[in-house]
Amino acid sequence: MSSFSNSSMASVDEGRYCRCGNEALLKTSWTQLNLGRRFFTCRISKKMGGCDYFLWYEDRHPPQANRVMWGLLKKVNAFDEKLKRARNIFILGVVAAGLLMFGIWKLKPNC
Ligand SMILES: [Zn+2]
Known part of the structure; x- marks a missing residue:
């Protein structure tokens, strides 16, 4: 974009x-x-x-979720060498949870 x-x-x-x-x-x-x-x-x-x-x-009260998500992703990266397959599954879970959370925020009325 x-x-x-x-x-x-x-x-x-x-x-x-x-x-x-x-x-x-x-x-x-x-x-x-x-x-x-x-x-x-x-x-x-x-x-x-x-x-x-x-x-x-700019959120006045930024939700912690994306920070949490990045924290998880970083942790996952640390396991990279050992657990590539597990990592992929874990990332899918993190992304799915993230999508779900963002979906919930989007449902909040913006007015
Ligand atoms: Zn326009």
Whole structure:
């Protein structure tokens, strides 16, 4: 996603509006650099004439889960040489648990 390079640190402000005047969509980043970080983006895709709006959403009370997830992944990496197969299964579990947790957050009303 090229729009990631446009990232800017901004104050927290829920219910943002993109340049089209639509309420911006709050999404979760899944890039390795920004795992679990959330950002506002235009709800219309660029191809459909959206404005390519992009703004990081900074949680006032950041959930601990992505830190926990990274901790687990680091631990898993330490076992790399010994337990490659077990690690893969474990990562699947961590990712599944992470997806579940992020899914639950997404269900929370944003207003
Ligand atoms: Zn827009």
